[in-house]
Every structure is written in C-alpha cells, then in structure tokens.
Amino acid sequence: MNYLNLGCGRRFHLAWTNVNFTSSGEGVIAHNLTTGIPFPDNSFDVVYHSHLLEHFPQNIAELFLKECYRVLRPQGILRVVVPDLEQIALTYLEALKNANDGSQEWAANYEWILLEMYDQTLRNHSGGEMAAYLFQEHIPNQDFIVKRLGIEAKNLIEAGRKRREQHQPNSTPENKPLNLLKQVYRFVRHPNYRRESMLKSLLGEDYSALQVGRFRQSGEVHQWMYDRYSLATLLKKCGLENIIQHSASESYIPQWTSFNLDTEPDGSVYKPDSLFMEGIKPAT
Structure with a gap:
C-alpha cells in the first residue's frame, strides 16, 4: 500500500x-x-x-x-x-458550571479551556497565552492539561522549566557594551537582521503591525474549528x-x-x- x-x-x-x-x-x-x-x-x-x-x-x-x-x-x-470543537465546548460548559459553584480546581480548568477555545485563533505571537501559561513555574492544573493535550503539554512544560533554569539576565550595566557589539555584528553579518532593523526604523510604531500580520499568515493560528x-x-x-x-x-x-x-x-x-x-x- x-x-x-x-x-x-x-x-x-x-x-x-x-x-x-x-x-x-x-x-x-x-x-x-x-x-x-x-x-x-x-x-x-x-x-x-x-x-x-x-x-x-x-x-x-x-x-x-x-x-x-x-x-x-x-x-x-x-x-x-x-x-x-465539541469536546472543547463540553469541557468549557463543565468548567463553567463547577467554577461557578465555587470549585477552585475547576476555576483553573476554566481559565485553561478558555485559552484552548480562543488563544489558538486570536494569538498574535508564537505560542500565545497557552505557552505562557505552560511556562509558569507553578501550574495549578497540570494534570488536567496533560490529560487534554498529552505529550505536547509535557514537552512545553519541560521547555519552560529549562528556560527558567537557563535564563541569565543580560541587562546589567557591565553587559551593555557586549550587547551593543552583538547587535553591530548581527547588523553587519546577517542580511535579515539588517533588513528588519531598517524596516523597524522606517516604520516606527507600524513595525509591530507588520510583525502581527506576518505571524497571522505564518500558518500557526487556527482559521476554523x-x-x-x-x-x-x-x-x-x-x-x-x-x-x-x-x-x-x-x-x-x-x-x-x-x-x-x-x-x-x-x-x-x-x-x-x-x-x-x-x-x-x-x-x-
């Protein structure tokens, strides 16, 4: 076959x-x-x-x-x-009822299922609010999310943990000259970085609209359910x-x-x- x-x-x-x-x-x-x-x-x-x-x-x-x-x-x-979509809608209704009845556990589930319903359609940057939620140090309803999304949720949670461990602030005064040198190097050596820097300078505040438009056409967002x-x-x-x-x-x-x-x-x-x-x- x-x-x-x-x-x-x-x-x-x-x-x-x-x-x-x-x-x-x-x-x-x-x-x-x-x-x-x-x-x-x-x-x-x-x-x-x-x-x-x-x-x-x-x-x-x-x-x-x-x-x-x-x-x-x-x-x-x-x-x-x-x-x-049916499963998402039914879970939303269950979460709404239980959260409204005072369940703190289901209040967290309600917050998550709203993200499932809307974030993948409305987000303007990669990963959206779902990724931000899964990158939290403490996820109040991790088992619920993993049950819904499986290995992908586990992978995102692990990625968030690694990012927190590896995060090194680089905005201290002693790092500023090094950061400036890196920007100059990227501008000289990388045409895409140079192009984006010029576009950002030319477009000003409109550059963010360009970024959103590019992302919305990138294929990540959901167009229908x-x-x-x-x-x-x-x-x-x-x-x-x-x-x-x-x-x-x-x-x-x-x-x-x-x-x-x-x-x-x-x-x-x-x-x-x-x-x-x-x-x-x-x-x-």
Whole structure:
C-alpha cells in the first residue's frame, strides 16, 4: 500500500510519503500544501493529516480535501485528525458550571479551556497565552492539561522549566557594551537582521503591525474549528463515503497503530484533544 502523510511536522513514519511545508526530517518533502498536493491522481491507498485542516480558511480547507480525494485511489482511505470543537465546548460548559459553584480546581480548568477555545485563533505571537501559561513555574492544573493535550503539554512544560533554569539576565550595566557589539555584528553579518532593523526604523510604531500580520499568515493560528457533524458534512461534500468517527487507535487502515502516528508505542494517545474521522473514496 502507498501511504501519504500531509503536514507531517516531526511526526512521520519512514514507510510513508511525508510532506510538510518545510522539510522536517530525512525524506520529508517540502511543499506549500495551500497550492495543492504534488502527486498525480489515484496515487495513494491512504491519505492522512493531523491538526492541519484547522489552519486553513474554510474555502481553502474544502479545496485541500478535494485534493486529498483526487490523489486517493478508488477505495482509498482518508483519515483526518483535528482539534475536537465539541469536546472543547463540553469541557468549557463543565468548567463553567463547577467554577461557578465555587470549585477552585475547576476555576483553573476554566481559565485553561478558555485559552484552548480562543488563544489558538486570536494569538498574535508564537505560542500565545497557552505557552505562557505552560511556562509558569507553578501550574495549578497540570494534570488536567496533560490529560487534554498529552505529550505536547509535557514537552512545553519541560521547555519552560529549562528556560527558567537557563535564563541569565543580560541587562546589567557591565553587559551593555557586549550587547551593543552583538547587535553591530548581527547588523553587519546577517542580511535579515539588517533588513528588519531598517524596516523597524522606517516604520516606527507600524513595525509591530507588520510583525502581527506576518505571524497571522505564518500558518500557526487556527482559521476554523470542526466537530463531528461539520467535518463529516465536509468530507461527504468532497465525495467520500462510509464516513465514521474513530478513536485514536481505531481505523480502516490495516495495522494502524503500528505506525504510531495518533498513538504512542505504549498505547497512549498523542493528541487526546482530537477528533478522528475517516472516509473512503468510492470504487467508481
């Protein structure tokens, strides 16, 4: 069988054809997926993408899924994984009720679930308020967050710990000459730094708007969210049949868990906050 993993990031299997916006590992093909999928019709038995679709505007998402359909062979399987809007909404309502009833534990959970709902859509800098929350020295509801986000939350919490340990203030008077020399060196040796310095000087206060605009178009933010109804409706619109919601370990794909894309080797779920849905391309 021929397998295709789109927008794979660093989560890929060497038995698959792996495509990402930038090459993220050996054999990963770099390609801008907003311009289509760079393979002929009927090329793959399986097409998979995880936490990619929500980064496209609605109109681009539909075109992208039609591209997935195009490169699938008849009877091929499309597996789509996205953040589960329904799960987020239900957790929000539970947190709202319990926090309103006076639970301090759920008050912290309420604060977090609001970040899940809004931050990934509204943020203007990488990581947003979710990363800031996870970089705190004391996280009051760490177990709750790890249960929702899995290994990614653990990695961010660990990154925050390391950053705190390695942080060295460099604004003391004795460091200022060294910092100035570093800036001069970067200006002379690095064209991008030189360009940005000139833009900042020319644009003044408008430079921050340029930075926000660049970030908003970088692909990190969520452009739309899906629940089981909206995603199934979209897959059906794109021509797929036998559409079904699975768990992380369930799939039409033979020996699915052996690839460790949605699950870890120990059987735990890689992204527990996800909606897992599949459809099949008709035979004719």
